[in-house]
Amino acid sequence: MGPECQVMGLFTDEERAASAVQALEETPWQLKQVHSPIPSHKLSEALNLKKSKVGYFTLVGGIIGFFSGFALAMFTAAKWSLIVGGKPVIALVPFVIVGFEFTILFAVFGNVIGLLIQGGLPDFKGMEIYDPRCSGDHFGVLAACPEIEKGQLINYFKEKGGVTRVFES
Amino acid sequence: MSDLTYAKIDQTVLDTLRPATQVYWFTVALLAVGMLGGLACWIYQIFIGIGVGGQNNPVAWGTYLINFVFWVGIAHSGTLISAILHLFHAGWRNPIARAAETMTVFAVCTAGLFPFVHLGRAWMVYYMLPYPNQRTLWPNFQSPLMFDVVAISTYLTVSSLFWYTGLLPDLATVRDRSTGLRKKIFTILSMGWTGKMEQWRHYTRGYLFFAALATPLVISVHSVVSWDFALGVVPGWHTTIFAPYFVAGAIHSGLAMVLTLMIPLRKIFSYEKIITLEVLENVAKTIILTGLIVGFAYGTEFFIAWYSQNSIEIAIFKWRALGHYKVGFWIMVVCNTIIPLLLFIKKIRRSIIWLFVISIFINIGMWFERFVIIITSVARDFIPHAWGLYWPTVVEMGIMVGSFSLFFFLFVLFVKHMPSVSMTENKEMLAEGESHGA
Numbered sequence: 001m002g003p004e005c006q007v008m009g010l011f012t013d014e015e016r017a018a019s020a021v022q023a024l025e026e027t028p029w030q031l032k033q034v035h036s037p038i039p040s041h042k043l044s045e046a047l048n049l050k051k052s053k054v055g056y057f058t059l060v061g062g063i064i065g066f067f068s069g070f071a072l073a074m075f076t077a078a079k080w081s082l083i084v085g086g087k088p089v090i091a092l093v094p095f096v097i098v099g100f101e102f103t104i105l106f107a108v109f110g111n112v113i114g115l116l117i118q119g120g121l122p123d124f125k126g127m128e129i130y131d132p133r134c135s136g137d138h139f140g141v142l143a144a145c146p147e148i149e150k151g152q153l154i155n156y157f158k159e160k161g162g163v164t165r166v167f168e169s
Numbered sequence: 170m171s172d173l174t175y176a177k178i179d180q181t182v183l184d185t186l187r188p189a190t191q192v193y194w195f196t197v198a199l200l201a202v203g204m205l206g207g208l209a210c211w212i213y214q215i216f217i218g219i220g221v222g223g224q225n226n227p228v229a230w231g232t233y234l235i236n237f238v239f240w241v242g243i244a245h246s247g248t249l250i251s252a253i254l255h256l257f258h259a260g261w262r263n264p265i266a267r268a269a270e271t272m273t274v275f276a277v278c279t280a281g282l283f284p285f286v287h288l289g290r291a292w293m294v295y296y297m298l299p300y301p302n303q304r305t306l307w308p309n310f311q312s313p314l315m316f317d318v319v320a321i322s323t324y325l326t327v328s329s330l331f332w333y334t335g336l337l338p339d340l341a342t343v344r345d346r347s348t349g350l351r352k353k354i355f356t357i358l359s360m361g362w363t364g365k366m367e368q369w370r371h372y373t374r375g376y377l378f379f380a381a382l383a384t385p386l387v388i389s390v391h392s393v394v395s396w397d398f399a400l401g402v403v404p405g406w407h408t409t410i411f412a413p414y415f416v417a418g419a420i421h422s423g424l425a426m427v428l429t430l431m432i433p434l435r436k437i438f439s440y441e442k443i444i445t446l447e448v449l450e451n452v453a454k455t456i457i458l459t460g461l462i463v464g465f466a467y468g469t470e471f472f473i474a475w476y477s478q479n480s481i482e483i484a485i486f487k488w489r490a491l492g493h494y495k496v497g498f499w500i501m502v503v504c505n506t507i508i509p510l511l512l513f514i515k516k517i518r519r520s521i522i523w524l525f526v527i528s529i530f531i532n533i534g535m536w537f538e539r540f541v542i543i544i545t546s547v548a549r550d551f552i553p554h555a556w557g558l559y560w561p562t563v564v565e566m567g568i569m570v571g572s573f574s575l576f577f578f579l580f581v582l583f584v585k586h587m588p589s590v591s592m593t594e595n596k597e598m599l600a601e602g603e604s605h606g607a
Contacts, residue, residue, distance in 0.1 A: 076307035132345030137175030
């Protein structure tokens with residue numbers, strides 16, 4: 001196989017982009033990436049994307065948070081062992097409030113970490129093969145093909161209703 | 170359906186980031202002066218002592234706590250709009266969600282300053298942090314004040330992260346249409362976001378969890394703020410209605426502030442096609458609901474006082490309505506419950522001027538609500554010989570003006586340098602065929 005090149009088909013219509021993605025499966029060319037200015041349901045379906053696993057990070061964060069908050073409140077109370085306001089030293093009800101706030105805080109930390117890890121952010125290298133129009137009003141479908149088939153791939157995108165941009169590797 | 174397109178949405182928002190006019194910088198300078206005035210008052214208080222404020226026995230909590238509760242309350246509707254309405258798929262939230270979230274972040278920052286001011290020796294604030302120390306002193310997490318420290322810090326952290334996450338795709342849009350230094354700054358801020366479907370897959374899920382976590386958080390935060398009062402055995406404070414009453418009041422005041430901010434923003438930045446009249450009307454309808462809840466809570470407080478047949482509780486509520494601070498009480502009742510009823514009239518609900526004026530009245534009313542709650546209860550509690558009145562001093566007023574200036578200063582800077590309307594969410598709404606006000 002000769003040198004490879006990447007062609008991006010840019011569509012202003014979400015449905016055309018989704019149909020280009022689906023039809024690409026029946027070609028010998030390899031779908032590399034799809035860029036969208038919005039979280040497109042049509043493109044998600046065309047790509048058959050699975051549910052993200054960010055939620056597991058959030059859940060783990062939340063569980064760690066609850067026990068950390070509760071443990072912190074218990075620890076500080078045990079350090080003094082004084083009965084305040086008639087409540088027992090280890091007062092469960094008020095400590096649930098601390099545990100709750102920590103649950104949310106750590107769950108959000110988990111969520112952000114999950115988002116960064118799963119989404120591969122920061123990703124400054126990803127901007128090398130990218131068209132700025134994709135953050136505006138264009139949907140970009142990036143496909144790779146052997147250099148000699150470049151013309152065919154360009155025509156394919158044009159037939160689907162898009163304009164193209166070639167990224168030489 | 171309007172004639173909006175993706176490109177038009179981008180252009181309208183990006184136009185707001187053009188170099189500012191002299192009027193803009195004059196406004197910024199004016200707010201900076203107000204802010205510095207507040208700072209000067211605070212520095213004066215630090216040098217002379219906390220006594221320069223009007224707080225003294227028996228009223229130890231004055232405008233510093235009033236403003237703290239007021240600003241935390243303002244913050245709440247931002248989360249209501251960005252998180253709760255997101256979970257309910259209310260499309261009309263999209264045009265105003267960004268500005269409301271921004272309002273939340275800046276309002277919590279402003280609120281967070283007041284405990285420092287009230288502390289007197291602000292540099293001792295680290296006493297509230299749980300850390301190993303030579304004196305083996307640890308904070309007592311049974312105290313509602315410590316709940317507050319945890320809740321407000323969590324709220325500031327969560328709302329800032331939520332706000333930044335929501336900004337990411339829009340930061341990339343600005344990056345892709347900028348040059349020079351601005352491009353460099355936005356490249357770093359957008360963390361290399363390229364709108365890959367793989368990124369969106371995790372982003373949408375993460376955003377949903379953010380909304381799901383922020384919703385109970387926002388309810389807990391103002392509940393915790395209310396417990397600063399309700400857990401004290403003080404007549405007028407020691408009541409179980411406080412948590413829902415405070416949460417409803419917080420959203421009521423926040424929605425009014427959304428209108429106060431959005432109406433000029435919409436006019437100045439020509440956002441009329443994005444922030445449509447229907448969007449503002451929906452905010453107004455929500456204000457009717459929160460106003461009714463707040464009115465019901467005012468009534469219930471009196472009912473509880475009467476039903477308990479506790480003579481001190483009855484006396485304090487009579488005094489609230491008819492005593493030294495009756496003007497504040499009636500401003501509260503009229504501004505928060507009577508005036509919002511005007512919004513039942515469609516013509517008023519769809520009039521920009523009326524909406525703006527009513528929102529200002531609610532802002533004033535909600536400030537007085539906190540005044541009435543905080544001051545009246547401690548001014549006259551159980552022992553008549555310990556009764557006393559409180560009035561704010563010039564120093565306190567200066568700090569209060571400073572806090573308003575700080576909030577508007579931050580907001581005005583934000584709207585001119587960052588996308589103040591979410592381009593992504595509005596495009597998404599367009600793609601789903603919802604009108605801007607659905």
